[in-house]
Amino acid sequence: MSNAANSATSELAKTMQAIVLEQPNQAMTLSELTIAVPDCADNELLVKVEYVGLNPNDGYYAKNGFCQWQYPHVLGVDAVGTVVNAAKGIFPGVGERVMWHASLADQGVLSEYAKVPNYAVAVIPKGVAGEEAAALPCAGMTALIALDKLEVTQGDTILIEAGAGAVGQFAIQFAKLRGADVFTTAAKRNHQLVKKLGADVVFDYQDKKLCEKIRRELGPNGFDAVLDSVGGEATIRNIELMRFCGRIACLKPLPHFDQQLMYRKAPNIGIVSLGGAWLTNSLCAQQKMSFMSNLLLDGIAKDKLQLPQLNLVNFNATEISQALAKQLAGGFTGKQIVKVCQ
Structure with a gap:
């Protein structure tokens, strides 16, 4: 040496x-x-x-x-x-x-x-x-980078997928510190956990009427931001749930997007990579x-x-x-x- x-x-x-x-x-x-x-x-x-x-x-x-x-x-x-x-x-x-x-x-x-x-x-x-x-390192830094890419600020509505996962748990806490209204998905057994961390609204990720219930809770406006840690069809679904020109940070490879969806929603897509x-x-x-x-x-x-x-x-x-x-x-x-x- x-x-x-x-x-x-x-x-x-x-x-x-x-x-x-x-x-x-x-x-x-x-x-x-x-x-x-x-x-x-x-x-x-x-x-x-x-x-x-x-x-x-x-x-x-x-x-x-x-x-x-x-x-x-x-x-x-x-x-x-x-x-x-x-x-x-x-x-x-x-x-x-x-x-x-x-x-x-x-x-x-x-x-x-x-x-x-x-x-x-x-x-x-x-x-x-x-x-x-x-x-701390991988999960904590991934959450921080994602929230920075999403430019989460006071009053934003954010959907954090897989809120009971390590990244999700850190992201919920940091999003609340930034003043966001936090929506998250989790298995029913983990709803109490994510609420304790600060989530305002929790949905069962296995609910077949998930999108309908999110829209009912969210109102006519879509999410300002989405932290998407699931990928695949969930990414497409999440863009549908975003407002026009909303922001999404993706932790998984991107799926194939329908061009009509891209034109209609004009999402700002960020990729998170440590x-x-x-x-x-x-x-x-x-x-x-x-x-x-x-x-x-x-x-x-x-x-x-x-x-x-x-x-x-x-x-x-x-x-x-x-x-x-x-x-x-x-x-x-x-x-x-x-x-x-x-």
């Missing part, structure tokens, strides 16, 4: 345990492998990983792979840990607890150690537990993720933000594979957090 003056390299481990994907497979079968501890450039931190937050995309890519991966590939993008090696003068330094959202294209963070550029991390405030911080900040080598976007991380951490530290229910998963291939399957099965409302080491 070059210029790693803040820690004695000889004292660091040379190898580490990692959870890897040998090849994409529908069963999401993973393996435990001993690999080399990564070498770091001058602006990179070596972090001893303590917790990793699992996301639906982890399961999707375990099944389907990613075009820039080489195998075996270490999974995981949301991590919390302690800096154990950093170049002289680099902030944050050795001993700081940090949180970050990693590059999808590079090796992931389900390992005992990981490297990350120093400008892409956020220092965790005292009093915020590691497992709490690990629940991974793009890394895939396009946008330093500005990567730094912005660090700023958003600080906002999320501050919300937890000051008890202004409620986390989804946390479920700890052991650091082994079998349990993580099972957790990813649970994530993709649907109906999961919490955050699964892998405890790597302390």
Whole structure:
């Protein structure tokens, strides 16, 4: 490691345990492998990983792979840990607890150690537990980016799809802080949860008369904004429910749109992509993720933000594979957090 003056390299481990994907497979079968501890450039931190937050995309890519991966590939993008090696003068330094959202294209963070550029991390405030911080990056930043794209302000009406999901839970809370009237969809068993988070009106996403009931509740005007985390036919339905020139932020690939619908509604369509900040080598976007991380951490530290229910998963291939399957099965409302080491 070059210029790693803040820690004695000889004292660091040379190898580490990692959870890897040998090849994409529908069963999401993973393996435990001993690999080399990564070498770091001058602006990179070596972090001893303590917790990793699992996301639906982890399961999707375990099944389907990613075009820039080489195998075996270490999974995981949301991590919390302690800096154990950093170049002289680099902030944050050795001993700081940090949180970050990693590059999808590079090796992931389900390992005992990981490297990350120093400008892409956020220092965790005292009093915020590691497992709490690990629940924040992907879901929390996705919610914030979506609301920024939607330009949600005081008095707006917004529909947040899948309000009981991790992204939905954060989005409901931030939308209310911006003064919006929040409508959301959720399974009946989760209606009380989303109302507690601040949702004004909740609909059963399985209701066959969903559109009719939304229009009855909303009145003649459509939604000013929609956070669409479902995709497919739901995206088309949501545009129908928007006002003319309404705004929609999409987390999933876009469906084929009927041109008459586009002409009639003239929607402003935004795409939300955290991974793009890394895939396009946008330093500005990567730094912005660090700023958003600080906002999320501050919300937890000051008890202004409620986390989804946390479920700890052991650091082994079998349990993580099972957790990813649970994530993709649907109906999961919490955050699964892998405890790597302390």
